[in-house]
Amino acid sequence: MEPGSRSTILAIALALGVLAALPFAAAALGNPAMTTLATRILIYAIAAASLNLVLGYGGLVSFGHAAFFGIGGYTVGILFHHHRFNEALFGLMLGTDQFLITLPAAILVSGLFAAAIGALALRTAGVQFIMITLAFAQMLFFLFVALKRYGGDDGLIIRRRNGLFDLNMRDDTTFYFVTLVFVVLFFALVWRIVNSRFGLVLGGIRQGERRMAAIGVSTYRYKLAAFVISGMGAGLAGALWANYARFVSPDMMHWTKSGELMVMVILGGAGTLLGPLFGSAALILLETVLAAYTERWQVFLGPILIVIILFFRGGLAGLVDLVRKRP
Amino acid sequence: MSAILDIRAVVKRFGGLIATDHLSLDVQPGELHALIGPNGAGKTTIINQLMGEIIPDSGEIIFGGEPMAGLKPAARVRRGLGRTFQITQLLPDYTALDHVALAVQAHAGHSFHFFGAARADRRLTGPAMALLERTGLATRAGVKAASLSHGERKQLELAIALAGEPRLLLLDEPMAGLGQVETAQMVDLLKGLKGQIAMLLVEHDMDAVFALADRISVLVYGRCIASGSAAEIQANPDVKTAYLGEGDA
Numbered sequence: 001m002e003p004g005s006r007s008t009i010l011a012i013a014l015a016l017g018v019l020a021a022l023p024f025a026a027a028a029l030g031n032p033a034m035t036t037l038a039t040r041i042l043i044y045a046i047a048a049a050s051l052n053l054v055l056g057y058g059g060l061v062s063f064g065h066a067a068f069f070g071i072g073g074y075t076v077g078i079l080f081h082h083h084r085f086n087e088a089l090f091g092l093m094l095g096t097d098q099f100l101i102t103l104p105a106a107i108l109v110s111g112l113f114a115a116a117i118g119a120l121a122l123r124t125a126g127v128q129f130i131m132i133t134l135a136f137a138q139m140l141f142f143l144f145v146a147l148k149r150y151g152g153d154d155g156l157i158i159r160r161r162n163g164l165f166d167l168n169m170r171d172d173t174t175f176y177f178v179t180l181v182f183v184v185l186f187f188a189l190v191w192r193i194v195n196s197r198f199g200l201v202l203g204g205i206r207q208g209e210r211r212m213a214a215i216g217v218s219t220y221r222y223k224l225a226a227f228v229i230s231g232m233g234a235g236l237a238g239a240l241w242a243n244y245a246r247f248v249s250p251d252m253m254h255w256t257k258s259g260e261l262m263v264m265v266i267l268g269g270a271g272t273l274l275g276p277l278f279g280s281a282a283l284i285l286l287e288t289v290l291a292a293y294t295e296r297w298q299v300f301l302g303p304i305l306i307v308i309i310l311f312f313r314g315g316l317a318g319l320v321d322l323v324r325k326r327p
Numbered sequence: 328m329s330a331i332l333d334i335r336a337v338v339k340r341f342g343g344l345i346a347t348d349h350l351s352l353d354v355q356p357g358e359l360h361a362l363i364g365p366n367g368a369g370k371t372t373i374i375n376q377l378m379g380e381i382i383p384d385s386g387e388i389i390f391g392g393e394p395m396a397g398l399k400p401a402a403r404v405r406r407g408l409g410r411t412f413q414i415t416q417l418l419p420d421y422t423a424l425d426h427v428a429l430a431v432q433a434h435a436g437h438s439f440h441f442f443g444a445a446r447a448d449r450r451l452t453g454p455a456m457a458l459l460e461r462t463g464l465a466t467r468a469g470v471k472a473a474s475l476s477h478g479e480r481k482q483l484e485l486a487i488a489l490a491g492e493p494r495l496l497l498l499d500e501p502m503a504g505l506g507q508v509e510t511a512q513m514v515d516l517l518k519g520l521k522g523q524i525a526m527l528l529v530e531h532d533m534d535a536v537f538a539l540a541d542r543i544s545v546l547v548y549g550r551c552i553a554s555g556s557a558a559e560i561q562a563n564p565d566v567k568t569a570y571l572g573e574g575d576a
Contacts, residue, residue, distance in 0.1 A: 192442050197432055197448075198438050198439060201429070203420070207418035207421065210380075213404070214378070214410055215404065216405045222438065
């Protein structure tokens with residue numbers, strides 16, 4: 001999928017049409033669960049697209065992205081907690097349940113964590129980088145397990161979704177559209193970034209760091225910037241998830257969650273714009289469908305993933321290309 | 328005139344092997360200085376030390392009057408060093424034009440521009456196309472590096488290096504693996520650059536070296552055993568035994 005090509009624009013328009021019509025179709029079919037399922041897919045699409053920026057475009061295999069997803073979620077959860085009990089946070093400020101405050105806060109806090117973790121992890125490369133990002137994420141996981149003040153491993157319940165203007169956020173269809181707006185904005189942002197000067201440098205780093213150094217690019221600062229942007233995106237997804245589920249727990253940061261995000265990226269097509277959306281949809285739909293038949297659904301998920309990854313090297317986005325190019 | 332590059336008693340050991348043995352060498356502004364020597368003489372090792380990819384054990388490298396110690400490769404490039412790789416280092420998914428435009432972009436300053444579409448930016452593609460024309464690659468601008476021929480990759484290496492407007496070019500076997508026609512083209516290209524950019528040329532193709540070099544130094548086991556004009560080197564008995572072989576050169 002070449003970003004900017006006419007077929008990509010067509011695919012995006014089509015996807016947008018389907019997504020906008022979805023809640024109405026769900027209502028018509030008498031199946032409102034479709035809307036919440038789609039909300040989950042969209043939120044994970046943002047998280048996967050964030051990871052795709054570093055993994056797919058930058059070639060940086062971060063195995064700890066669930067950490068930023070969790071940090072974003074906990075930012076919303078903790079702010080709500082302080083708001084609800086009217087306690088000062090760090091003795092400084094009160095909590096809040098306003099979407100327009102919690103969301104930027106979540107993005108900012110996860111960005112700060114990404115800056116700190118990235119600054120250290122990006123001194124390494126290859127397997128070491130994978131391991132060190134995993135280690136940092138697990139450290140945060142255990143930190144929140146131990147943090148009894150915010151529920152420990154039971155997590156934090158958020159009684160009400162954050163308020164946004166006069167919208168009825170309790171309504172799942174309203175929340176779906178709010179999520180959709182963020183998805184559109186975020187994917188548009190990623191599109192701009194990967195085609196910018198910064199994006200070209202990032203893609204160059206994936207393909208050959210030695211070459212990039214030889215043209216005078218100090219790669220570390222660009223990798224770090226990409227890592228921070230990516231962490232912020234995952235934090236945004238986490239904040240949306242906290243509102244969607246009205247619950248945050250350390251499980252959001254567990255390494256299996258990082259693995260799920262990686263599967264979504266690779267399944268959908270690493271380094272493609274819409275791949276993470278396809279990957280998120282495929283994984284969550286497969287999970288839902290298979291789980292309806294058997295408790296041991298992962299036994300069936302594994303082989304399906306292997307087939308897709310073995311036979312469609314560009315992931316699902318590559319499959320879409322293949323089908324489209326058939327005469 | 329002071330030298331653009333001054334290598335002073337540089338030593339590099341890899342375990343028991345001495346790859347660079349108290350090597351002193353200079354390149355004058357505008358000069359094409361060729362470095363020849365048998366395989367394993369440490370020619371690429373010295374290029375990698377000049378670039379900062381390998382750190383010398385001792386000695387000094389002065390470029391443009393400034394000591395290079397402690398500077399990373401990218402910082403050296405920004406100070407005016409350019410290099411081509413013996414084994415081409417290209418970005419397989421990027422087109423020839425992408426490569427040169429990226430080099431123009433890197434030379435123009437930082438790349439923290441997140442929004443504008445870089446491939447549509449004339450400030451990058453304009454100079455890049457001009458360089459592709461100069462190196463004979465204009466018709467191949469839209470071809471991905473993975474699909475370029477070996478000769479084209481060598482030309483592209485040079486175009487990328489030139490985009491940085493270097494004061495000194497380090498050319499690591501630019502003719503290696505090229506056919507006769509391609510070699511002649513490359514020699515012409517380098518001749519066209521002579522006088523404008525100082526060059527340190529590592530090359531095995533003796534015809535090319537003798538046609539291009541203002542000065543030739545012979546490296547054997549990391550040491551410089553002779554230095555002089557083409558005629559002097561051809562006449563030097565040590566060089567004949569060490570490198571040129573049974574006097575047939």
